[in-house]
Amino acid sequence: MPRSFLILLAAILAGCAKHESGxxxxxxxxxxxxxxxxxxxxGKDNDNGVRLAASELNASNLVIGGKKARIEILSEDDQADxxxxxxxxxKFVDEGVNGVIGDLNSGTSIPAxxxxxxxxxxxxxxxxxxxxxxxxxFATAFRVITNDRQQGEALAKFAVDDxxxxxxxxxxxxxxxxxxxxxxxxxDARALGANIVDREYTxxxxxxxxxxxxxxxxxxxxxxxxxxxxxxSGPMMRQLRNLGSxxxxxxxxxxxxxxxxxxxxxxxxxxxxSSPGMPVDKMPGGPEFMKKFEAKYGKIxxxxxxxxxxxxxxxxxxxxxxxxxxxxxxxxxxxxEWNGVTGxxxxxxxxDIKRSTVTLYRVANGAWKAIN
Numbered sequence: 001m002p003r004s005f006l007i008l009l010a011a012i013l014a015g016c017a018k019h020e021s022g023x024x025x026x027x028x029x030x031x032x033x034x035x036x037x038x039x040x041x042x043g044k045d046n047d048n049g050v051r052l053a054a055s056e057l058n059a060s061n062l063v064i065g066g067k068k069a070r071i072e073i074l075s076e077d078d079q080a081d082x083x084x085x086x087x088x089x090x091k092f093v094d095e096g097v098n099g100v101i102g103d104l105n106s107g108t109s110i111p112a113x114x115x116x117x118x119x120x121x122x123x124x125x126x127x128x129x130x131x132x133x134x135x136x137x138f139a140t141a142f143r144v145i146t147n148d149r150q151q152g153e154a155l156a157k158f159a160v161d162d163x164x165x166x167x168x169x170x171x172x173x174x175x176x177x178x179x180x181x182x183x184x185x186x187x188d189a190r191a192l193g194a195n196i197v198d199r200e201y202t203x204x205x206x207x208x209x210x211x212x213x214x215x216x217x218x219x220x221x222x223x224x225x226x227x228x229x230x231x232x233s234g235p236m237m238r239q240l241r242n243l244g245s246x247x248x249x250x251x252x253x254x255x256x257x258x259x260x261x262x263x264x265x266x267x268x269x270x271x272x273x274s275s276p277g278m279p280v281d282k283m284p285g286g287p288e289f290m291k292k293f294e295a296k297y298g299k300i301x302x303x304x305x306x307x308x309x310x311x312x313x314x315x316x317x318x319x320x321x322x323x324x325x326x327x328x329x330x331x332x333x334x335x336x337e338w339n340g341v342t343g344x345x346x347x348x349x350x351x352d353i354k355r356s357t358v359t360l361y362r363v364a365n366g367a368w369k370a371i372n
Contacts (some may be wrong), residue, residue, distance in 0.1 A: 005177045025069040027324045029054070030092040032085070032102035032112070035077035038205070038231035041207075041243070041259050041301055043104055046126055048297040050101050057315055059114045065322035070145065071315070078103055081092055089115035097121065097370050098324045101310045104303065106130030106148075113141045121326050124314055126306035129253065129276065130180045134350040142333060143346055144310045144340070145172030145303070146276035146356040148177070151252060152184025154358040155225070155274050158372060159185075159250055160192040162360075163272070165223035169198040169216040169247070171209075173228035178204070182227035182254055187359065189225075191207035195220050204229060209236045210243070217245045229254040234263025241267035248272065256361055257301050258279055268363045277342050278356050280305060285341035311338035 001221055009202045031050040033043030054071040064070045074097060078085040085108035094099055094114060100116060100123045103109040109128035116123040117138035124142045125133065131149050134141055159165045172182035179201075186196055197219045200212045213236070216224060224240065224247050226233050233255040240249060251260070256273035264271065280286040280300060289305055297304075317336050321329035338345045346354050360372040 002344040010131065023068065025064055025067045025324065027064070027069055027071045027315070027318070028095070029071060029073055029314065030088075030095075030097040030100040030102070030316050031073050031075045031307075032078050032088050032092070032100060033104040034080040035075065037079055039042035039104070039229055041082045042127075042229070042257070042303065043077070043080075045075075045106050045297075045304045046102070046307040048293070049126065049304030050075075050311045052293055052296065052304075053308045053311035053315075057312075060096060060177065062315070064318050064324055069324070078105075078108045078112075080105050080108060082107050085112040086108070086115060088112070092116075093119040093121060098318075098326060099123070099194065099314050101126065101307055101314065103128060105175065106133055106176040106180065109133050109141075110136075110176055113138050116140050120330070122314065122317075122330050124333075126310045127303040128177070128251075130176045131184075132176060134182065134352050138351075140330065141336075142351040144342065144345055144353050145360055147352055148181045148184050150273055150356050151276060151358050152181055153188045154360070155181075155250065156185050156188030156192055156194070156251060158272075158274070158360050159223055159225065160189060160194050162372065163223060163248055163250070165194060165221075165248065167195045167197045167219070167221045167223075168219040169200070169219060169224045170196060170224045171200045171202060171216075171224065171228075173204045173206075173232055174201050175204050177227065177254065178227035178229070180227075182225065185225055185227065202228070202232060205231065206232060207235050209239050213240050213243055213245065217243055217247075221247050222248055223248040225250045226255065227252060230257045230260040234260045234268070237264040238267040239273055253302060258299055258303065258368075260364060261366060262366070268366070271363045272360065273368070274358050274360050276308070276359075279360055279361075283342050284339065289341045305341045309338070309342050309345060309361070312340060313338045313345055318353075331349045
């Protein structure tokens, strides 16, 4: 038998056996988020949610298709960069992972989703809210969090009806998440009668917003809305108050974190932001999750309850299918019903969560407080 054939056969057999360990089925789940850089606190929060779910599943005598199973988590850093996200996605495909939890950002989830779709590997994002993520027609793309259409509408209604803002300035970071959410907000705010007096842009690496804010201050808006993450909105809030502007500040889920308050300092007081879902202490499994998570990993940032639930839902579909093979459990993801930490989880035809909630918060005495 030719040596080249033996080498090829050995490689094929190794690939087939790489998910087996004796009589134990090894399920490899990829976890991808920014683990370095200005969003690393959010990325590690997501990754830790996945790891907590895996540790509990492994301790539960997990059985898939009549075989004892063990979950291994493969964590990768996409650096919140779309190109890096596609490299990570291809790496996961090459490694033959059974599924992926991620990405954190919409701007990384969207390009990566094409690669997972081509390979037939299910991807559940715990935090990508851009409408485009699930509107591409990929059967492998799911999310366990409210999308930007729902959140943008809630934010606009809150700004106009509750905060009585008639003139609004809008800033976004030009990412799929930030710009997409700002676009939805502007559309709905205008429909409700608000006047958008300025529309400005920055990027997700900027830290100095003085020029933008000075220009906006001259137009005296009742409210400034920002679409983007806390690494920018925190310093933005501080610089806004340093300029003497008293305009109300409204962000979304990317701003509703402890890090925003740390970066903004005393200027954080009175800031508003939304977050998909209910406050953690009001979630069906929130208090218990908070106790377990914070004892092991420290303070929850934003999305770890959702990454925990995403992992649980993925494995539940495997259990229903009796298999961890992507092609066999993927159809079950579309019809899974799971009572998660964050609430009941099931998906519509696009992969969006069917039941969605948005909560509004305000910073008071150095902490985010739910108000609506």
